[in-house]
Amino acid sequence: MKIAIVGAGVLGSIFGSLFVQKGFSVTLIEVLTERVHLIDKEGLWTQWPDGKRTHEHIAITSDVDSVGVQDVVMVAVKGYHTRSAIESALPMIGPDTTVLSVQNGLGNLEAIAEAVGPERVVGGITAHSGMPVSMNEIRYVGGQGPLLVIGPFDSVVRPGFEKMVKQFQDVGLDVHTTPDINSVIWKKLIANVSTNVVAALTGLTGSTAVHHQESVNIINALCEELAQVARAKGIDFPELQDPLAFSLKAFASTKDNKVSMLQDVEAGRPTEIGNLNEVIVSEGKRFKIPTPYNEAVSWLTRGIEARNRQKLSVVESASEPDVVRDAIKDENLDALRQALETSPLACALSIRFTEFEPGRATAKLPGTPQLPNFLGYTHTGALFTLAEQTMAAVANSLGHVGLPLSCDIEFLHAASPAKDVIATARVIDTQGRIARVQVELTQGEQVVASLSEMVFLRG
Incomplete structure (x- = not known):
């Protein structure tokens, strides 16, 4: 087949x-x-x-x-x-x-x-x-x-x-x-409508949200509104008798994984709110059934989408050196690598790439006497510079100029300035002109820091 x-x-x-x-x-x-x-x-x-x-x-x-x-x-x-x-x-x-x-x-x-x-x-x-x-x-x-x-x-x-x-x-x-795919679609809709948007708005995964009473309260309100609308449309199946139990079981099964709508929000993409909660709102109006909770979360989600669109208001004018812009456009990774390694801050910290290919890169920050902060640990500014250099490499390796929109960084352990730190970066996904990049900094077997950055890919 x-x-x-x-x-x-x-x-x-x-x-x-x-x-x-x-x-x-x-x-x-x-x-x-x-x-x-x-x-x-x-x-x-x-x-x-x-x-x-x-x-x-x-x-x-x-x-x-x-x-x-x-x-x-x-x-x-x-x-x-x-x-x-x-x-x-x-x-x-x-x-x-x-x-x-x-x-x-x-x-x-x-x-x-x-x-x-x-x-x-x-x-x-x-x-x-x-x-x-x-x-x-x-x-x-x-x-x-x-x-x-x-x-x-x-x-x-x-x-x-x-x-x-x-x-x-x-x-x-x-x-x-x-024989009745419509009822099966509505069955899945219970969990999608009640939990996906809660995850997107709170950032919580299923394993946490199902034990957070305020989140459970919202989930309950959303799926009860859906159940009323479904019955008004003549749709009925056993899960509509206790939609909260069904929703929480489904949400808990996702464990610590991020549901798709949360992934969309974090990556700056549009969500499927129009095929989920907003449908419940419109169908509720048709049957004169109030759906205030679904309406409220729809408004909030559209607000997040508007915020993400504002992040994309990046000036289209280019000010990069011609040699760098040509290297990016031609996907000439050797030239791009040279431009990154010869930038003043990278030279000062002796940052060098050990691997560099489309969408992936690894770089090294060698241990030197200039790295300690006043506490004796590797300065977090140096760690961020290493991460940003590696992130910039992969973000600009796809034929577009990669401009950072937002960055989340989590420092997990203090690093020793006497030892090398390795940064590994990869493009997780792209959607249109948005790419999501992740970087992990390690020293030996220990993870020092992790970063996630949303990047605008300019033509």
């Missing part, structure tokens, strides 16, 4: 890795050229819930015309990209192609059906998730229940649907079917 997965983010990469391991012909469709180049060159790494780490060579492209007609086109993009994604995927959709959505929220199946016809569309729900590690590595954290629950959008079982299900199940994938 030939499968194209539109969207090579965390979820799309998880399914891509699973499908390749089961012997299917898989092509990832991705608009971010940096991710396409890296996965095409180095393959895709996956960390599994049992601690294993696997590596797959998987086809990836941004040119859908080169892929050909597929048996299955899986849509795994954010809800606000659904219409553009399905329109771009049309060259891969033939008379017998099944289009399978594994997206969160409401409205995605309707948008896909408008483009390809309802008879081709299959809805899919998964409670499994993961997190990005780098542009070509993801951590699959598992989840509750089956890998997938799927059902035809129009409730009519056709040969293409039966063939797809049989092939999934024949290779041992835990795929279940349902």
